[in-house]
Amino acid sequence: MRFKKNDPILAEVDMTPMIDIVFQLIAFFMVISNFEQTQADERVRLPADVLAQPPTVKAANEMVLNVGFVRDPDHGISEQGPVVFHNSQFCRITDTESPAEVLIYNRSSRQNQTVKTVPFAYRLDQEKRLYFDRGVNVAEEVTVIIRADTHVPTGLVQKLIQMCQESFTASDGSTQNGFAKFALKAEQSSANRAFQPRGP
Amino acid sequence: MQFRNQKTPEKIEPQMAPMIDVVFLLLIFFMLTLKIISPEGDFNINMPAVAQAQTETPKLLPDFKVRLLADVATGQLIEVRFGQRSLGTGPRAFQLLQQTIKEQIAGSPYADEIEIEIDADFDLNYEHVISAVSACTGEVSGTTSDGGTPKISRFVEKIKFAPPRQSQRAPVGG
Numbered sequence: 001m002r003f004k005k006n007d008p009i010l011a012e013v014d015m016t017p018m019i020d021i022v023f024q025l026i027a028f029f030m031v032i033s034n035f036e037q038t039q040a041d042e043r044v045r046l047p048a049d050v051l052a053q054p055p056t057v058k059a060a061n062e063m064v065l066n067v068g069f070v071r072d073p074d075h076g077i078s079e080q081g082p083v084v085f086h087n088s089q090f091c092r093i094t095d096t097e098s099p100a101e102v103l104i105y106n107r108s109s110r111q112n113q114t115v116k117t118v119p120f121a122y123r124l125d126q127e128k129r130l131y132f133d134r135g136v137n138v139a140e141e142v143t144v145i146i147r148a149d150t151h152v153p154t155g156l157v158q159k160l161i162q163m164c165q166e167s168f169t170a171s172d173g174s175t176q177n178g179f180a181k182f183a184l185k186a187e188q189s190s191a192n193r194a195f196q197p198r199g200p
Numbered sequence: 201m202q203f204r205n206q207k208t209p210e211k212i213e214p215q216m217a218p219m220i221d222v223v224f225l226l227l228i229f230f231m232l233t234l235k236i237i238s239p240e241g242d243f244n245i246n247m248p249a250v251a252q253a254q255t256e257t258p259k260l261l262p263d264f265k266v267r268l269l270a271d272v273a274t275g276q277l278i279e280v281r282f283g284q285r286s287l288g289t290g291p292r293a294f295q296l297l298q299q300t301i302k303e304q305i306a307g308s309p310y311a312d313e314i315e316i317e318i319d320a321d322f323d324l325n326y327e328h329v330i331s332a333v334s335a336c337t338g339e340v341s342g343t344t345s346d347g348g349t350p351k352i353s354r355f356v357e358k359i360k361f362a363p364p365r366q367s368q369r370a371p372v373g374g
Binding site: 015018019022023025026029030032033040046047049050051052053054055095096097145147148149150151152153154155156157158159161162165180181182183184185186187188191194195196197198 | 216219220223224226227230231233234235237238239240241242243244245247268270275276277290291294295320321322323324325326327328329330331333334335337338339340352361363364365366367369371
């Protein structure tokens with residue numbers, strides 16, 4: 001009997017197909033991931049509706065206003081607001097219906113802290129003047145896109161719209177008309193969930 | 201000078217191990233930065249400024265008025281009214297609203313001129329207003345089993361809001 005020589009055979013794994021598959025995956029994720037700044041704040045839970053179709057024609061100038069609540073269930077913070085999320089700040093719309101301060105979780109100090117809200121009217125005025133300085137006709141060329149959370153009181157959205165419509169004093173001293181075009185955003189939903197509220 | 205021609209050219213074997221490491225790193229980066237956004241659409245609304253409203257030409261037809269009543273504490277919808285008629289509440293109310301508007305529009309030569317005014321309580325949750333705007337704007341008919349994408353039929357293009365009412369809740373800020 002002749003025993004086979006004890007020669008451990010090194011398995012040579014061919015890496016080429018593995019690399020091919022991994023490259024395919026990378027290409028897939030590169031195409032899918034979107035680095036574009038859509039100004040869509042994730043904290044706003046939009047109402048869902050069947051008729052919400054992405055617009056076929058994109059407006060020339062868009063100003064997106066995100067109105068929502070500050071929620072952090074992991075740290076015991078329930079719904080606070082509503083506030084406008086603008087430039088990393090919390091803005092109150094009116095003094096009576098929006099809170100003067102909100103509670104947020106501070107990661108560095110690991111505890112909840114209160115943050116004051118700023119009035120949105122002043123910021124809105126700034127935006128109007130900035131558009132004017134850039135030569136954009138605020139009333140005719142800018143569409144205000146309102147992304148409001150499901151629980152925001154309707155009256156507050158109406159007040160926001162009224163604030164946008166107010167005329168402003170431009171840098172050259174003239175009085176200009178405010179925003180005139182508005183669009184309300186909603187998420188797309190399936191037909192069998194038509195008109196159902198989204199729940200808490 | 202001694203040329204080293206005799207020696208056979210060495211075979212250069214590219215090392216795959218670092219290549220695989222880098223490729224996996226890239227893959228993990230893209231997987232982590234992936235953000236899935238659900239598609240959004242918008243509803244255009246007519247919001248004439250006060251100054252414009254006064255110079256508007258008188259309309260041929262009176263507006264259709266949709267009244268939405270809310271529970272003050274929770275913001276939930278209590279009742280939907282179309283003109284003088286109460287349509288109840290819940291998703292059924294909006295389906296009835298859609299039917300009613302469809303019947304009013306059908307056969308009317310002035311369908312393009314009709315304007316709907318939505319009058320909602322201040323404290324009503326925003327999602328119910330969107331449902332109302334959607335019910336007035338159109339409906340989706342046909343299913344994908346027919347072979348095509350669902351058809352969207354539009355009823356009324358002009359939707360506006362009545363002036364905001366007073367909030368019945370206690371002031372939050374101040």
